[in-house]
Amino acid sequence: MDVSIVVPLINEDESLPELCNWIESVVTQNNLSYEVILVDDGSTDDSWAFIEKKNAGNPNFKGIKFQRNYGKSAALNEGFKAAQGDVVITMDADMQDSPDEIPALRNMILEEGFDMVSGWKKKRYDNTFTKNIPSKLFNATARASSGIKLNDFNCGLKAYRRKVVKSIEVYGEMHRYIPILAKWSGFRKIGEKVVEHRPRKYGVTKFGWQRFVNGFLDLATIMFLGKFGKRPMQFFGLLGTLFFLIGFSFSIYLLIAKFASADFSLTNRPGFYIALTTMIIGMQLFLTGFVAELVARSSPERNYYLIEKKQGIDN
Secondary structure, three states: OOEEEEEEEOOOOOOHHHHHHHHHHHHHHOOOOEEEEEEEOOOOOOHHHHHHHHHHHOOOEEEEEEOOOOOHHHHHHHHHHHOOOOEEEEOOOOOOEOHHHHHHHHHHHHOOOOOEEEEEOOOOOOOHHHHHHHHHHHHHHHHHHHOOOOOOOOOOOEEEEHHHHOOOOOOOOHHHHHHHHHHHOOOOOEEEEEOOEOOOOOOOOOOOOHHHHHHHHHHHHHHHHHHHOOOOHHHHHHHHHHHHHHHHHHHHHHHHHHHHOOOOOOOOOHHHHHHHHHHHHHHHHHHHHHHHHHHHHHOOOOOOOOEEEEEOOOO
16 A cells, blocks of 8 residues: 555544545545545544444545544554554644645655654644744754754654554554654654645644643653663662752761861751751662663553444454
C-alpha cells in the first residue's frame, strides 16, 4: 500500500464529508493505493455514523472508535498500529490541513530519504495572542531542548516512513513531541515542509488553555525519559549522592566545631538541621533511583485503550 492517512477526530461530523471527498480525489488523481484510518476519539455527534457509511461505500476508509475520549495521542497511537502503508501521513479533521500536500510529503519520504517530515504552517490564521505567540515560545523551547531544528513541532500534518510509526509509542499528550520520540528511537533524518494553513471552516478548537501548561510539562517528561527512562539511577542516584555528600560534609564541620569549643551547641545551630535535611533528601533521591531502576527493568511497556468499535480494520 502506498500511503496510510491517519485522521484523529472528535465531533467533526460537519467537516468529515468534505475532508474525505478531498482526500479521495487527491489520492485517486495521483494513482496511489491508500487507506484512510479515521480514529473517533469518543465523539458524541454523528461522526461515527458517517464513518460507517463511508466505509460501506469505500472500504479504503476505515474507522476506529474509542468508547470515551482518550486524547489525540491515544488516537494517533492506535492509528499507527493499524496503518499498513509504506508512508503514513497524519492530518487533523477540521479542514485546516490541506490534503493537497499528501503527494509532496510522500515524495519527501520516498525520494529524498527522510524518515519523517513535519509540516510548517508558516502563515497562520489563528489568534495571535492565544495561539501564535505561545506556539512560537513552545517551539523555541522544544528546539533548544531537543536539538531538532523544526519551526512547528505541533503541526498535525506530518509524514512518516512506516518503520518510524511502528517504533514509537505515543501516549499522554506526547503527540506534540513525535519528532523528539522519533529522534530518541534512532530516526535522525527529520525534515520540514512549508504547508498551507487554512482558516477554520467548521467547529471550534478542541484544545483549551491547559495545553500551554501541559505542553511544557510533557516536554520536561519526554526529555527526561529520552535520556534517563532506561537508566533512572544515573539521574536520581547522582543527585542523591550529591545532596548526601553536601549534608555529610557540613555535619563533619559542625562536629569538629563542637569538639573544638565547649560552648558550641549543635541543636541551636540552623546549620545542623540544614545538614540533616540535606542528608535525608539525598538518601530519598538515591532510593527513588533504585526503585525506579527496578521498575524500568521489570515492567512491560504497553498501552491499553478501550476501543468500542472498529470499521474495516482487521484485528
